Amino acid sequence: MPELPEVEVLARHLHAHLCGRRVEEVDVRRGRLVRPQTPRAFAVGLEGAVIESVGRRAKYMVVQLGGRRGTGASRRWLVHLGMTGRLLLGETSAPLPSHTAAVFKLTGVRLVFVDPRGFGRMTMDDTVLEGLGPEPLEPDFRPETLAHALRDSRQAVKVRLLDQSRVAGVGNIYASEALFRARLSPKRRSDRVRGAEVERLWSALREVLEEAIRLGSTLPLDFTGDGTGDGLFYHGLAEGAAAGYEERLRVYDREGEPCLVCGRAIRRWIQAARSTYYCPVCQR
DNA sequence: ATGGCTGTTATCCG
DNA sequence: CCGGATAACAGCCA
Secondary structure, three states: OOOHHHHHHHHHHHHHHHOOOEEEEEEEOOHHHEOOOOHHHHHHHHOOOEEEEEEEEOOEEEEEEEOOOOOOOOEEEEEEOOOOOEEEEEOOOOOOOOOEEEEEEEOOEEEEEEOOOOOOEEEOOHHHHOOOOOOOOOOOOOHHHHHHHHOOOOOEHHHHHHOOOOOOOOOHHHHHHHHHHOOOOOOOEHHHOOHHHHHHHHHHHHHHHHHHHHHHHHOOEOOOOOOOOOOOOOOOEOOOOHHHHHHOOOOOOOOOOEOOOOOOEOEEEEEOOEEEEEOOOOOO
16 A cells, blocks of 8 residues: 555665666566666666665656666656555566566666556656645644645545645545544545644644654565565565554554544545545544 | 445546 | 647446
């Protein structure tokens, strides 16, 4: 489930594994993966580059590249996992999994992008980062920053939180989780979230995201994709690691189960064609 | 087995 | 302009 925390954890792990390696060969097997750029231009731009760092912006993994002289400005390789994108790291000789969308031969290792539903994206065109909202975990993300993001919209606050141009990186799961912890109804009109409530939502959002990163960072990761205990993480989790992960979610996917605070049954409600989970008693 | 659901987002309508 | 619906796609589950 690639939302901000999952991409952050992935980026931190890949940073350690990929830094200093050279991109020797790029094989895009599913052209639609590369947008908005031709697969050819993407491959040509990437081949020969050396990976300097791996980071994150919103739900994008950002691979900073160097190593080729005379190519002008710094280049960034952007990866969006969509719903089901995964990055697998392994032997060059291993057989490729089904739904392999792209293969990257790096020095000493092979990186494979697998994506059954094909919502993932890759590009070297960083205009896709334009228009993204503030990073909720940056120090300059203050309660006023969130207040500004919620202002001037009659949309439900839950829907607003999913708008990447307002706050970057929040997805369907953490939007529900943050609103639950802030005791705020997902149906509340965004421009009617009041001062004290903004403060609660601000801290709840940061807590939820930070906790997820902390927990994700301590999990044993399975970069080869061999593990079967893989239902949650885009790049695969070592077996058995998924259990504690789900327990951490307090409302998401708990329809009909008792609220952990008041005991009332958790409800599911469709907003903007996505499921929202909430407690009808605790969240007003 | 059929249909409803799924972590995302660009684009199309009214 | 705004906001809701849809499409892109495959897999899983009841």
